[in-house]
Amino acid sequence: MASNDNLAILSALDNAKTQWYHFTAIVIAGMGFFTDAYDLFCISTISKLLGRLYYYDPTTTQPGKLPHSVNNAVTGVALVGTLTGQLFFGWLGDKLGRKKVYGITLILMVICAICSGLSFGSTSKSVIGTLCFFRFWLGFGIGGDYPLSATIMSEYANKKTRGAFIAAVFAMQGMGIIFAGLVSMILSRIFLSKYPADPFVTEHILSTQPEADFLWRIVLMLGALPASLTYYWRMKMPETGRYTALIEGNAKQAAADMGRVLDIELQAEQDKLSHYKGSNDYKLFSPEFFRRHGLHLLGTASTWFLLDIAFYSQNLTQKDIFPAMGLTDEAKNVSALREVFQVSRAMFVVALLGTFPGYWFTVFFIEKLGRFIIQLLGFLMMSVFMLIIGIKYDYLKDKSNHKVWLFAVLYGLTFFFANFGPNSTTFVLPAELFPTRVRSTCHAMSAAAGKAGAMVGAFGIQYYTLDGESKQIKRAMMILAFTNILGFCFTFLVPETKGRSLEEISGEDEIMQANKTQMAEGDSLHLPVMI
Secondary structure (H helix, E strand, C coil): CCCCCCCHHHHHHHHCCCCCCHHHHHHHHHHHHHHHHHHHHHHHHHHHHHHHCCCCCCCCCCCCCHHHHHHHHHHHHHHHHHHHHHHHHHHHHHCCCCHHHHHHHHHHHHHHHHHHHCCCCCCHHHHHHHHHHHHHHHHHHHHHHHHHHHHHHHHHHCCCHHHHHHHHHHHHHHHHHHHHHHHHHHHHHHCCCCCCCCCCCHHHHHHHHHCCCCCHHHHHHHCHEEEEEHHHHHCCCCCHHHHHHHHHCCCCHHHHHHHHCCCCCCCHHHHHHHHHHHCCCCCCCCCCCCCHHHHHHHHHHHCCCCCHHHHHHHHHHHCCCHHCCCCCCCCCCCHHHHHHHHHHHHHHHHHHHHHHHHCCCCCCCHHHHHHHHHHHHHHHHHHHHHHHHHHCCHHHHHHCCCCCHHHHHHHHHHHHHHCCCHHHHHHHHHHHHHHHHHHHHHHHHHHHHHHHHHHHCCCCCCCHHHCCCCCHHHHHHHHHHHHHHHHHHHHCCCCCCCCCHHHHHHHHHHHHHHHHHHHCCCCCCCCCCCC
């Protein structure tokens, strides 16, 4: 129950015991992230197949390949959509409420996932153009899931387990990556069962088989399934008690909503809302916001930006890692469907052994070690492993010295410490640091900075290493090691949030107390200057 100074519903939410609805909320929000990851990463398993299907030149003996600019468009247009979607839906979530916007993102993802698989046209350009159009709007819907899921989970959770719950939502991204590889692997294997076991099938014959064209469409359309299954439960969720009470000013409705889904007794205390509403009256980009949270926003945005440069550049060495692990063969030696199988298998193995464990280490340790330590540790270890790969690249990839296993271990550890590190904590911290009125928008701005970093990594760093020369890759890995050190340094702009209420972290409690004191003394409310 609340103290005399605090709003009862906020104290009740902060101190509520962990119960079934908390886990239900994790699944509901997490399935959105499962879908996000599946939709974003499944394109990697089929992009080479698109090249074989639509850019095959019968005058050559080489399999078809997407031109570099087309490959960038196919794989990167969803990142552009995600960035814009984050900013738009993040802002809308603060203006209209989390729940009102939450279902829209899923509907958009379902429609665009299906339409991506139905991309038809009379020419290769028209098919790829249609695919890119729907992939952009798919990313737009995915972008909305970032700030809304994080904000909803943070506002539902109690203060003792809030970080673990938000991290668990984000950890569903790891499951989505695993299933993107698994689904593509299973489907390609099913279609391959129709053909002889000999993988050295004439490339252009197999590439034009109906199964190859069906495969990539089915993989993309299956992304609509988890999102559609989650829609009903998202619409059943009530608006968060914090938004209803502090922004809409309806303590009675907030108490009724939270009492209905959580096993806690709540008091409406409508009379106390004026103090808290005063603490939420300053706007984004006002002098008061910059005084209180300017460095926080710089810290969350910069660390996410720097992390994603490295995170989305980590496939620079895949062309050497995957063959060394026996997961892939040269494209000219395998059929189109078998190439999808091998790429999907490689993605599945790396996600299962390197990516997935890192997410859940964060879930289990974030309330013990804290966000700050995990983020510092992750950036530091990523920098160390990338620097080693950069310095010893030629030695590690040389099969004759039998050190390729070390190459694979170092590669896997960079993924592990990305996820047991800044890839998870940069998602958690913006959901905790900012006031209720601008929480979703500030998370969206931080996430959008991350996607800008992803574009630098996916298009800038990888374009620099397009020729695949060892010298270029070594230099790029050293650059990435330096960006991680920068991320390590910028982490010091972000405070530890473990074990504190959202209102205490954001300073809303402080302003509320000032307002209460002023009203008791007969003064006017403390309302920060707005612009």
